[in-house]
Each structure stands twice: as C-alpha cells, then as structure tokens.
Amino acid sequence: MKYTENYRLSKPEGSDNVAAPGMGPAMLNDNADIIDAALKAHDTQLFDVENAVANAQTAASNATIAAGNAQSAADSALPKNSTAAAAKMLELQTSLTFTTNILLLDNGAYALEGNQFSTAYEWPFTSTNYIHATLEVVGSVNGSNGYRVIIATFSTGERWMRVQSWGTWQPWVQFGTSANMATQAEVEAGTLTDMRSWSPQRVRQAFSKYGLSANLSGLTVDANTAKTTGMYYCQTNQPAGVQAGSLFVMSYDSGAWVSQLYQDYRTNLLYTRVCNNGAWTAWDKQVSEASGNAASSAKVELRPMTADLHQWVPFGSTGLFVGEGSNIANAPDTGWWRYICICHGNGAGYMTIIATSLNTTPQRLLMKMCSNGAWVGWTELLKFMSSTTDLTAGSSALSDGVAYFVYE
Secondary structure: OEEOOOOOOEEOOOOOOOOOOOOOHHHHHHHHHHHHHHHHHHHHHHHHHHHHHHHHHHHHHHHHHHHHHHHHHHHHOOOOOOHHHHHHHHOEOOOOOOOOOHHHOOOEEEEEEEOOEOHHHOOOOOEOOOEEEEEEEEEEOOHHHOEEEEEEEEOOOOEEEEEEEOOEEOOOEEOOOHHHEOOHHHHHHOOOOOOOEOOHHHHHHHHHOOOOOOOHHHOEEEOOOOOOOEEEEEEEOOOOOOOOEEEEEEEOOOOOEEEEEEEEOOOOOEEEEEEEOOEEOOOEEOOOOOOOOOHHHOOEEEOOOOOEHHHOOOOOOOEEEEEEEOOOEOOOOOOOEEEEEEEOOOOOOEEEEEEEEOOOOOEEEEEEEEEOOEEOOOEEEEEEOOOOOOOOOOHHHOOOOOOOOOOO
C-alpha cells in the first residue's frame, strides 16, 4: 500500500488484496473524507483572506474621504483672493525657474524665491535682492489670439498685472500701491489715459477743480476768462457795484459760446451774460424780490386771487400784479371786481390796490392803500354812467363822485 505525499490518500499496489478488511469501499471512503476535510479548510482560509482584503479597502476609502474633507475645510478657510487660495484653485506648479520666460507658462499658480529676477525673462523688474514671488496665470491660449492675465505678487508688497489681448502682451501695470497713484496735477488736468489708481482723495480733487466738491475760496477766477464749465469765486470783471460772488459757467465749446450766472454774496441779486461767438454781452440784472425799486426789476404778474384781498399779494413783493374775483373779504363789495396792485419791495408793507367793477352800472373805480402794514379804507375815484343828465337845474342836480362829460 502506498500513500499520496500531501493528504495521505491510500494507493493500493498490485499485490494488495482489495477484498481484505479496510480495502475496497472502506479505503475509498477514507480517501473521500480526507479530501473533503482538506477542501473545507482551504475554503475557510479563502473566506478569511477575502474579508481581510475588503476591510482593508474600506479603511483605505474612509481615510481618503476624511483626508478630502479635511482639505476642503482648510481650503474654505483661506481668503478667496489670497495667493494660497489661487494655488489650490490653479494647482501649484513646480516648473518655474529664474530662466523661465513667464509669458510661456501654462495656467496655474507658481512660487519662486531668490535674487535673480530679471526683465530678460519678462518679470516686471530686475532685482538682486532676495525676494519671494508668486505668479497666478489664467486665460485661454489660442495661437496668436490668446487672452491671458498674469498677476505677480512679491514679498516687497508690490503687485503687478500683465494682460494678453488678441495675442499681444500689454505692458506690466503696478496696482494697489502708491507708486501707481495718479497725482493731484494729473487728475485735475483730466488727461490720464493709462490704468492709474485714483484714491477717494484724488476723485475729490478732480471734482474740486471745477468747484463741485469743495469751498470756492481756492477757485478765484476772472469772469472774462472763466470759460470752462464749473463753479467759481469771482471778484474780477463781475457786475458793476458788486464786490464778490459766485460765478456759474456753462460752456458749449472751447470758449466762443459761454453763458454765465453771477450771484452777489451780499445782496442775493442775480446777473447773467453770454459770450456770443467770442464777444461778451453786458451783465443783465435779473428780477428778484430783493431788487428794490430798480427799474430792471419791474414785472407784471397775473396772480390768483385769495379769499382775503389783504392776503392777495404778500408784503415785500415788488412789481405790478393783476387779478379778479368775487365774494372776497376786504373788497369794495361782494360783486365781481378786477384789481391792480402796485407793490414796493419793503417787507413792512407798502402797496396800492386799484379796483374796477365788472358788469355793474355805474362802473366804478376805487383805490385803497397799505402804509407800513396798515390798511386804509376804500376811496371811490370815479363812476362812469352812460345816461344823460339835464344841467338846466344847475350843479345841484349832479351827484358827487360821478364823472360827467358836457356837450352841446
């Protein structure tokens, strides 16, 4: 009898009596039991291995997820405009050296430190000082029609930007520092065309040049040469008799056609004039409640009637006012009257009102006055009658206050 090397399975030889006890079916059964036990042990081992592999894979996956969550949390904590955030977004590159032409870099974020920065490789400046620098490169590369932006930030505090448009690179522009700040003279001249920074102070100075955001004391002009739109202080070639005031200038072109409005600081009077194709007209005094009895201030105004005739024209008004109405307090009667009010520019109240009756017989003409705010009663001036009167009885037949026309 022989046996297999690994599992000791029985192998009868030719000289063995297979009919003897333990041979034949019994031997086959023994072999089957040995094989079954070996296979079971193998299956158990395989199952244990598979479980171990699966557990290891799950643990690895969980570790990856945890690491990703931790990185996302760290990225979220970064300022959105920081160089570190840009590096995370653009994927930090390691291909940058001092001999790399930075205009040829792919999109991404780059970092470099040292003392060999040079314009020869398109950096904004050459420096032998030890500096830390980061680059952020974004845009599209489309042959000769590329659109790209490079932002360079240095440990010196400087920030520079360079733009490619239609394949053409524009010059470096420094921003966010005083070195790129427009000067007061530049903003007041209004001729800047490049990308310069304007602080709130510079904006105010630009507007102040034309009196739009500051006191006018520093904007003294000669009215004859003030032909740029704006607001100014003027005490040269101003209206006659005026010491000083504000000058408002509105210019149509380079100075041939200009209008000016001048306000006297002391009397509040207004004056206007124009430059007509290069020639100034005389100053013209405008109507004003404070103009007094000046002839140039006279006016005729149709003024709506009020419920009380004494309130119709306010004290201090100047000019000639007309109006009409009925059932008015302090009128001659409740009938329909037309009024003319002659006013003097005195706040204490000096005026004369003339009233004529409408659609009554006889027609009447009355007058009343206000002196220093005190009204007097009506005085009848005339009555107009269309009928005839016999004068043979003498003057005693005539009524007082009636105008008569005598004819033969």
